[in-house]
Amino acid sequence: MPEVLSVRDLCKTYGATVAVDGISFAVGRGEIVGLLGPNGAGKTTTINMVLGVLEPTSGQVTIEDLSVSKRRAAALARTNFAAVYAPLPGNLTVEQNLRFFGMIYGVRDLPARIEALLKQYEIDRFRKTKCGLLSSGEQTRVGLAKAMLNEPHLLLLDEPTASLDPAKAREIRALIREIASKGTAVLWTSHNMYEVTEVCDRVLFLSRGRILLEGDPRALPAAHGKESLEDLFITVAREPLSLQQEA
Amino acid sequence: MRIAPVLAIVLRQLYLMRGSPARVLPLFAWVAIDIVLWGFITRYLNSVSHSEVNFVPQLLGAVLLWDFFTRVMQGVSTSFLEDVWSRNFLNLFATPLTISEYVAGLVVSSIATSLIGLIVMLVLASTAFGLSFLIYGLMLIPFLLVLFLFGIALGIFASAVVLRLGPASEWFVWPLPALLSPFAGVFYPVTTLPHWMQLIAHAMPASYVFEGMRAIVAGGAFSGASLAAGAAIAIAYIFLAHAFFARVHRHAVRSGLIARYSAETVA
Numbered sequence: 447m448p449e450v451l452s453v454r455d456l457c458k459t460y461g462a463t464v465a466v467d468g469i470s471f472a473v474g475r476g477e478i479v480g481l482l483g484p485n486g487a488g489k490t491t492t493i494n495m496v497l498g499v500l501e502p503t504s505g506q507v508t509i510e511d512l513s514v515s516k517r518r519a520a521a522l523a524r525t526n527f528a529a530v531y532a533p534l535p536g537n538l539t540v541e542q543n544l545r546f547f548g549m550i551y552g553v554r555d556l557p558a559r560i561e562a563l564l565k566q567y568e569i570d571r572f573r574k575t576k577c578g579l580l581s582s583g584e585q586t587r588v589g590l591a592k593a594m595l596n597e598p599h600l601l602l603l604d605e606p607t608a609s610l611d612p613a614k615a616r617e618i619r620a621l622i623r624e625i626a627s628k629g630t631a632v633l634w635t636s637h638n639m640y641e642v643t644e645v646c647d648r649v650l651f652l653s654r655g656r657i658l659l660e661g662d663p664r665a666l667p668a669a670h671g672k673e674s675l676e677d678l679f680i681t682v683a684r685e686p687l688s689l690q691q692e693a
Numbered sequence: 694m695r696i697a698p699v700l701a702i703v704l705r706q707l708y709l710m711r712g713s714p715a716r717v718l719p720l721f722a723w724v725a726i727d728i729v730l731w732g733f734i735t736r737y738l739n740s741v742s743h744s745e746v747n748f749v750p751q752l753l754g755a756v757l758l759w760d761f762f763t764r765v766m767q768g769v770s771t772s773f774l775e776d777v778w779s780r781n782f783l784n785l786f787a788t789p790l791t792i793s794e795y796v797a798g799l800v801v802s803s804i805a806t807s808l809i810g811l812i813v814m815l816v817l818a819s820t821a822f823g824l825s826f827l828i829y830g831l832m833l834i835p836f837l838l839v840l841f842l843f844g845i846a847l848g849i850f851a852s853a854v855v856l857r858l859g860p861a862s863e864w865f866v867w868p869l870p871a872l873l874s875p876f877a878g879v880f881y882p883v884t885t886l887p888h889w890m891q892l893i894a895h896a897m898p899a900s901y902v903f904e905g906m907r908a909i910v911a912g913g914a915f916s917g918a919s920l921a922a923g924a925a926i927a928i929a930y931i932f933l934a935h936a937f938f939a940r941v942h943r944h945a946v947r948s949g950l951i952a953r954y955s956a957e958t959v960a
Binding site: 460490491494497498499500501518519520522523525527529531532533534535536537538539542545546547549550551552592 | 695697698700701704705708709775779780781782783784785786787788789790791943946947948949951952
């Protein structure tokens with residue numbers, strides 16, 4: 447599987463605090479990789495470094511062999527993201543936001559692309575509505591539509607279904623599966639272990655800035671004597687050292 | 694530099710203004726009030742003064758040019774502040790947008806917004822108070838150009854300050870033009886200032902404009918070379934301001950402030 451995202455020996459420190467401690471991983475074409483871990487494990491820090499909005503202390507990130515630090519614009523042109531903590535400007539309408547970001551990403555045939563996304567994400571009726579007036583679930587869908595504007599080769603999703611009802615969350619999961627099936631590499635963070643098990647091909651467990659475990663989310667719990675991924679997650683959160691010793 | 698992202702920043706500004714009186718009104722309301730206020734002051738001064746000095750081109754012209762400069766500066770910083778207010782930095786800087794494209798977008802937005810204010814001022818000053826622009830002749834164009842360049846430089850600098858110090862520091866950058874005005878010699882010759890203030894005045898492109906304006910109104914000799922020096926300083930300031938913005942942005946990327954920019958997280 448050709449690598450789309452490659453992370454090598456990535457470190458981020460703030461003074462004496464180590465946020466990310468020399469992690470390495472890759473995400474292949476069409477693969478969905480879950481980045482899991484308790485709060486403060488380093489997930490968002492890692493995503494921010496991949497997105498080029500946070501400079502690593504050491505290590506490197508490449509997207510399709512383009513270094514994010516050296517060829518930022520080219521690398522980010524084939525990347526996009528959606529995160530619950532990064533809503534689109536609330537003072538622009540859905541359509542205006544899509545046009546604004548579409549122009550920044552240099553999307554070809556932008557009007558047609560916007561129309562297709564408005565329909566695909568069922569946000570057509572909100573096209574003239576300011577994003578700040580939408581419900582959190584609607585905002586999530588708009589955020590996902592924006593994330594698909596440039597048909598990214600790498601898609602970063604930070605808790606993309608956090609604000610959605612179960613039915614809509616299921617639809618979004620199916621949609622992301624479909625996106626990945628067309629070759630997009632997806633790096634996904636979530637605290638919903640059911641969702642991770644259903645969607646991800648592989649998971650990386652982060653704790654205190656390090657990757658503790660890596661593997662198939664359906665096989666990993668049994669391999670560590672746990673009944674479910676959620677049990678494993680709780681163990682990672684509470685007793686990371688025991689798993690480290692075990693590994 | 695790609696054109697589409699630059700136009701995107703301008704288009705965003707247009708979207709925000711459309712149907713938003715709170716954004717449209719300041720483009721011309723404050724400058725109109727300034728022109729009306731100073732228009733009456735100059736009219737009064739002309740009526741009580743027995744000298745041959747015509748205060749209209751001296752004072753009202755100076756107000757008009759200074760307000761134009763202020764509008765240009767605020768045009769840049771307001772476009773930037775829209776991203777601060779909507780907490781859009783993460784979305785914006787996680788795209789292929791380069792700093793030069795972003796700054797160019799702010800500058801083009803400022804050209805559009807400051808032109809609106811300039812037209813309102815020109816119309817009001819000439820129709821209501823009889824300010825004749827023929828007195829400045831073609832020199833009005835380079836005067837405006839130098840002030841425009843200096844306004845752009847100051848706007849980029851102000852944006853960098855807010856990026857570095859956080860959203861709360863916007864209250865520090867609004868009065869910047871007022872802070873500079875004593876040194877610019879807007880209403881009086883630079884020679885009126887004490888020596889140390891004159892040194893600062895010579896480093897300010899605006900002072901060359903106002904010295905030139907007064908020389909023309911007084912019918913004296915006007916130094917084109919002096920104005921060219923003012924323009925050169927203003928261009929140098931634009932490069933310096935851009936470099937400062939890029940440096941501040943780099944610091945924000947290194948420290949992680951871009952990703953979590955808010956009044957609470959920025960020291």
